[in-house]
Amino acid sequence: MISQLYRDMLKTKSVIRQLSEYATRRGNEIGYENVFDFSLGNPYVPVPGTYSDAVIRLHETLPSSALHGYSPTLGHPVYKKKVAESLTERFGIPYTPELIFPTSGAAAALAHAFRAVVLPGEEILTFAPYFSEYDQYVNLTGAVLRAVPADTETFQINFRAFEEMLNENTAAVLINTPNNPSGIVYSEETIKHLADILRERQERFGHEIFLISDEPYREIVFDGKTAPCIAAFYDNTITCYSFSKSLSLPGERIGYAAVSPRCSHADELVPMMGQISRGIGHNCPSSTIQLAVSEVINETADMSVYEANMNLLYDKLTELGFTCVRPGGTFYIFPKALEQDSVAFCKKALQYDLIMVPGDGFGTPGYFRMAYCIATEKVQRSLAALERFVMAEYR
Numbered sequence: 001m002i003s004q005l006y007r008d009m010l011k012t013k014s015v016i017r018q019l020s021e022y023a024t025r026r027g028n029e030i031g032y033e034n035v036f037d038f039s040l041g042n043p044y045v046p047v048p049g050t051y052s053d054a055v056i057r058l059h060e061t062l063p064s065s066a067l068h069g070y071s072p073t074l075g076h077p078v079y080k081k082k083v084a085e086s087l088t089e090r091f092g093i094p095y096t097p098e099l100i101f102p103t104s105g106a107a108a109a110l111a112h113a114f115r116a117v118v119l120p121g122e123e124i125l126t127f128a129p130y131f132s133e134y135d136q137y138v139n140l141t142g143a144v145l146r147a148v149p150a151d152t153e154t155f156q157i158n159f160r161a162f163e164e165m166l167n168e169n170t171a172a173v174l175i176n177t178p179n180n181p182s183g184i185v186y187s188e189e190t191i192k193h194l195a196d197i198l199r200e201r202q203e204r205f206g207h208e209i210f211l212i213s214d215e216p217y218r219e220i221v222f223d224g225k226t227a228p229c230i231a232a233f234y235d236n237t238i239t240c241y242s243f244s245k246s247l248s249l250p251g252e253r254i255g256y257a258a259v260s261p262r263c264s265h266a267d268e269l270v271p272m273m274g275q276i277s278r279g280i281g282h283n284c285p286s287s288t289i290q291l292a293v294s295e296v297i298n299e300t301a302d303m304s305v306y307e308a309n310m311n312l313l314y315d316k317l318t319e320l321g322f323t324c325v326r327p328g329g330t331f332y333i334f335p336k337a338l339e340q341d342s343v344a345f346c347k348k349a350l351q352y353d354l355i356m357v358p359g360d361g362f363g364t365p366g367y368f369r370m371a372y373c374i375a376t377e378k379v380q381r382s383l384a385a386l387e388r389f390v391m392a393e394y395r
């Protein structure tokens with residue numbers, strides 16, 4: 001008999017991936033340069049040359065076993081040390097290599113964090129709008145994901161609803177800032193208030209509530225600002241990071257989970273993640289990639305492209321009358337659709353070769369996401385298509 005669980009998942013295939021596949025097919029018909037593909041968060045900006053140089057140098061100098069052998073269960077010591085040093089230097093929190101668990105991207109970091117601190121049947125609370133894959137990530141752990149409704153005025157946290165939903169069965173809270181899909185960066189005020197509420201509830205319920213902070217967009221922040229460091233505000237924090245976006249390395253599948261030195265059971269959690277990786281088969285990320293990333297740990301790809309793209313889109317969207325909270329980071333923007341049904345709205349946009357994702361899968365129907373990690377020249381050309389679409393369908 002085949003698995004009904006995974007068979008059922010065929011009915012909930014990723015809308016983002018389906019739209020991305022459509023964009024590729026349409027590109028084969030009319031030329032991909034004519035398709036305004038805002039579907040997938042797959043960075044267009046090239047990796048820094050220093051990363052490619054490091055890969056070449058490693059291949060020229062290291063023996064085969066060091067490059068291609070299994071990495072240790074708890075990660076390559078060089079990578080763990082570099083990550084810990086970088087976090088300590090940047091955020092003033094004394095991370096040690098023992099608190100860093102290398103993973104295949106943020107997805108695997110989350111998979112390990114959930115399993116380490118949440119039991120099947122317990123709840124993880126997150127905040128709409130949220131990354132659509134969270135449903136799958138959590139469902140397969142046996143835990144239950146519940147989404148706090150969005151504060152659509154600001155896309156900061158809807159604290160009234162959050163406090164109502166927090167309960168004794170809440171084992172973890174999952175946040176993502178800078179946020180996919182809204183592009184919003186939580187303010188220090190928001191994070192402080194969240195931490196205060198969590199500390200008070202931990203006391204009241206007599207157990208930990210872990211904060212799992214999903215931060216693949218930490219480095220993509222606009223207006224010369226930096227994103228507040230979540231672990232600085234709340235001790236029971238596990239940070240899930242990825243170099244997919246900051247170094248444009250999604251194909252290499254490299255990231256980490258970092259356990260705060262002030263977290264309960266801090267010394268046990270990374271060894272436990274080593275055991276979890278045995279169970280879920282997401283173990284031992286590539287040795288070469290861990291070593292290469294170690295050499296460029298504090299670098300990023302050219303993030304300025306995303307700010308330029310955001311400004312072009314934000315200005316055009318507001319000029320066309322869209323309600324839209326200005327993103328503080330990431331490469332996403334999340335405007336309100338011009339009709340209630342955002343699925344119908346995005347379907348109509350396809351006729352103008354605008355590929356955009358309805359907000360329904362992000363827990364916020366009525367909105368839509370544009371991923372602008374594409375060439376600025378293409379964003380510029382898309383503006384006329386956006387205008388034609390709006391004028392023809394909604395004026």
Ligand SMILES: Cc1ncc(COP(=O)(O)O)c(C=O)c1O
Pocket residue numbers: 041104105106107108131176180214216241242243244250254255
């Ligand atoms: C919010 C968020 N979390 C996690 C991930 C997964 O990241 P990775 O590709 O590094 O596994 C993504 C990818 O787009 C994301 O947007």
